[in-house]
Amino acid sequence: MEQLIEFAGNHAILVASLFVVLALLAFNLMQAQKNSVDPVGATHLINREDAVVIDVRPMADFHKGHIVNARSIPLNGFKNQIHSLEKFKQTPVIVSCKSGNQSGSACGDLRKAGFEKVYNLRGGLHAWEAEKLPVSTK
Incomplete structure (x- = not known):
C-alpha cells in the first residue's frame, strides 16, 4: 500500500490521466445504455409507438433474415440515404445490425x-433471435 501511495505521489499526472480515462469510459457506457434498447424493449416500441426498424447489414444478410417490416439501408452509403427517412424524424427509430456494434x-x-x-438494438439480430422473436426472409 505504501508503494502505491508513493507511486501516485511520484506520478500524479499519470494517475490523474487514469481517472480521467475511467470517467470518460463510464460516461460513454452510460450514454450507450441510455440510447439503446434490448429486443423486448424494441418490441414494445414497435407495437406501442409504431417504431421504424432500420437494418444496416449488407443486403445479402438482410435477405437471409431480418426483423419483420424492417427497412434495409446498408451501412455502406447510409449517410446518403438518411434523406429517405425524413418522415420518421418524430417517430422512434430502432437501428439493428448483426451484433449491435455497427448500428x-x-x-x-x-x-x-x-x-x-x-435507439440502437443491443445485441443486434443475434439478440433478437436469441429471444425467439420473429424473423422474416421476405
Missing part, C-alpha cells in the same frame, strides 16, 4: 441529422 454509428448519423428518438 451505433448509424444511430449517431441519425441524431446528427435531427432524429429525436433513435
Whole structure:
C-alpha cells in the first residue's frame, strides 16, 4: 500500500490521466445504455409507438433474415440515404445490425441529422433471435 501511495505521489499526472480515462469510459457506457434498447424493449416500441426498424447489414444478410417490416439501408452509403427517412424524424427509430456494434454509428448519423428518438438494438439480430422473436426472409 505504501508503494502505491508513493507511486501516485511520484506520478500524479499519470494517475490523474487514469481517472480521467475511467470517467470518460463510464460516461460513454452510460450514454450507450441510455440510447439503446434490448429486443423486448424494441418490441414494445414497435407495437406501442409504431417504431421504424432500420437494418444496416449488407443486403445479402438482410435477405437471409431480418426483423419483420424492417427497412434495409446498408451501412455502406447510409449517410446518403438518411434523406429517405425524413418522415420518421418524430417517430422512434430502432437501428439493428448483426451484433449491435455497427448500428451505433448509424444511430449517431441519425441524431446528427435531427432524429429525436433513435435507439440502437443491443445485441443486434443475434439478440433478437436469441429471444425467439420473429424473423422474416421476405
